[in-house]
Amino acid sequence: MPATTPHAHRVTHRYFLVMLAVGMSGGLLGPALPHLAAMTGSTMGQISVLFTARALGNMLGSLLSGRLVDRFPGHRVLAAMLVLMAAGLAAMPFSQGLAVLTAVVFLLGLAEVSANAGANTLLLWAHGRQAPPWISALHFCFGLGNTLVPLVLVAVLALTGHFAWAFWAVALYALLLLWPLAGLASPTAPAAREEEAPMPPADGWRLALFLFMFGLYVGMEITFAGWVTAYATLAGMPSEEAALLATLFWLALSAGRLLAIPLLRRFSPWWVLRGCLALGLASGLALQLGWLPLAVVSLLFGLAASAIFPTLFGLSNQLMTVNGRTTGRIFLAAGVGAMAVPSLAGPLLERAGTGAFPLLLMALLGLLAVALFALRARVRRTEA
Structure with a gap:
């Protein structure tokens, strides 16, 4: 599956790592829910509001991320969302009240979907019409993150006895991705590239x-x-x-x-x-x-x-x-x-x-x- 260009090949690997982080962040809420309920003194019925908060954050992030990626270099947008995602993950174990925790999860949902949408868009721009196999690999990385993170939580509980370290470990991983992204130029939209084949009219x-x-x-x-x-x-x-x-x-x-x-x-x-x-x-x-x-x-x-x-x-x-x-x-x-x-x-x-x-x-x-x-x-x- 050859990359479109050497640069596309390099940035694609970074996007795989980003989607792994997004998948791990998204998959952590469910397994950690009983621990978050105990931390905030909430019933399972009350703590379920976190899923609604994340969904609303996802919907707002969907609209926000598109405008940001169109107006600013894509890697800067991804880096900003990784920082926001890491901050949300790091803050969750300190959010002792349900209202504060709900607000944090809302922002986390916004950051997750913005990073997700941004990585998908940039991968399309990097590979053009050859993108479908790469997109499938990108979404595999997202699913892999969802699959791995419960194991991270189990390992953390066995080693430390406290669920917070799972959130902090994923937050640290997200921050470590900033350096690889900073060293590469962001792909540009097809309309800005002369070599891209003309697209059909808007429909x-x-x-x-x-x-x-x-x-x-x-x-x-x-x-x-x-x-x-x-x-x-x-x-x-x-x-x-x-x-x-x-x-x-x-x-x-x-x-x-x-x-x-x-x-x-x-x-x-x-x-x-x-x-x-x-x-x-x-x-x-x-x-x-x-x-x-x-x-x-x-x-x-x-x-x-x-x-x-x-x-x-x-x-x-x-x-x-x-x-x-x-x-x-x-x-x-x-x-x-x-x-x-x-x-x-x-x-x-x-x-x-x-x-x-x-x-x-x-x-x-x-x-x-x-x-x-x-x-x-x-x-x-x-x-x-």
Whole structure:
């Protein structure tokens, strides 16, 4: 997978390290939640406000980061967000009151999504239309950070007996990334580079379809990961086994993003997306009809979901001019989907029973397939 230029190759490695830090920061809140509740004297119901605060910070950061990356050198923006993220992580163990902790988590969510969106945008600018495999590798690093950080917390608790050192360790890692970024020039937007092939004219429908698909996908991902344990428990699976299903999903999702790297070199993004959606629909049908064990369905659904977001992101760069503002809108749509779609699962499970869960997943996949078909038709019509 050759880099576009030697400079693109060097900056790409830095962005991988940044996304590892973002993934570790984002993945630390869940495992540390009981410790944060004890620290603030809050119930689990009260401490759940942290997730809302982070989501709201993510949504504001999505809008802010796009404007910053378009106006200032991208590496300066990434460095500023890494400093803010490290400050938030370092401050969390000192935030003894729930209100203060909520404010810190809001700022942390803003910094995380800004660094995430910034790294994605700069990687697109560095590789141009050859970006899809690199984007998949970038998102693998994010998933790897999510996977590793619970192990960091376990190790810290074993060595020190206090959860705070996990936050401080991730904060220190984020600060160590400032020096590698400072030594390299920031990639520039394609419009500023003469060698970049001309992009198609602006098309609001294309952007709308992309935003719709990003919101649907992220909502579906969070819905499966967040509700599969509850679904399995209601279906009669022992709670210990049900708790492993989300882990299997995330492991398959991370592995699938690695697998997508050679696939995106060999096949077009359109074919990769169709394959993912077909596998997802087959997994949902197997879940509905009880053809496969839940553990196998979790693995297959994670594999199906793995390449959708990075492939869509790379495809958007081939079909539109993607600047910081566009990336910000994409991450805003993802944040809205993450808040809205999972909220449907609870009422459906309560009112319609466990059979509603796979139907919801298949409905979301069906809508994604329809939107992808509409996007393909739109591209053919406008480029004819």
